[in-house]
């Protein structure tokens with residue numbers, strides 16, 4: 362007997378996740394029967410919980426902080442990009458109960474950029490990535506895959522940036538946080554992956570006067586949608602892409618696979634996620 366697919370998002374905590382809202386919107390919009398549930402799983406219980414999910418009939422799952430690395434280790438099969446990034450955010454369970462792990466964060470990032478700035482090409486010139494946390498890892502992988510000719514990485518804690526650059530082994534150049542403005546005028550793609558700018562707090566200490574209309578600027582922060590960085594970049598004539606689309610597009614491959622329908626990205630969905 363065919364039953365409606367059940368999918369979960371696993372995190373600890375999980376109440377902040379916007380994934381249930383988004384996937385339920387898509388289920389309703391597509392008229393597909395299915396369930397998408399948030400599950401708060403303590404790290405101590407994560408391995409048991411995940412291994413039991415296929416037996417319980419789940420079709421797959423999203424994983425979020427703090428489980429992304431552990432999910433990769435537990436999975437039976439790992440996609441190349443998830444392997445490179447070292448973390449999983451999307452899991453598929455096959456008919457034999459095997460767990461397939463993927464990471465769609467970089468895909469979400471690039472798809473959002475391409476939709477928001479159709480003229481954008483990574484190959485246009487150097488990229489500067491601000492921040493070296495979890496989000497930066499997927500974004501760096503995506504920029505390398507898109508053949509960005511030169512990547513600069515800077516982080517308040519330089520050691521984290523150095524560790525990340527070493528992992529990728531692709532000639533990423535690490536800059537001191539206080540020295541990031543030295544390359545700014547050469548940069549064609551500028552990406553904020555730090556939490557600075559969230560709720561209008563924090564200062565990236567960028568010399569905005571060096572921004573120009575040959576640059577594309579994007580921010581993973583989407584509260585507010587137009588961060589201080591994007592506001593200044595817009596004034597300087599840069600092509601600006603807000604961060605909400607990254608969250609949305611990273612969810613597309615999972616939804617398509619679990620529920621068998623390509624979901625639509627609509628203004629209504631964007632508004633729903635911001636509400």
Ligand code: ATR
Pocket residue numbers: 491492493494495496497516517518521554555556557563
């Ligand atoms: P995630 O893994 O979700 O990306 P994270 O690892 O905490 O979250 O990363 C947050 C990023 O924002 C880091 O690059 C962090 O810099 P540090 O590695 O030095 O902590 C950056 N960040 C947060 N607050 C900052 C601040 N006040 N000034 C500069 N960078 C900041």
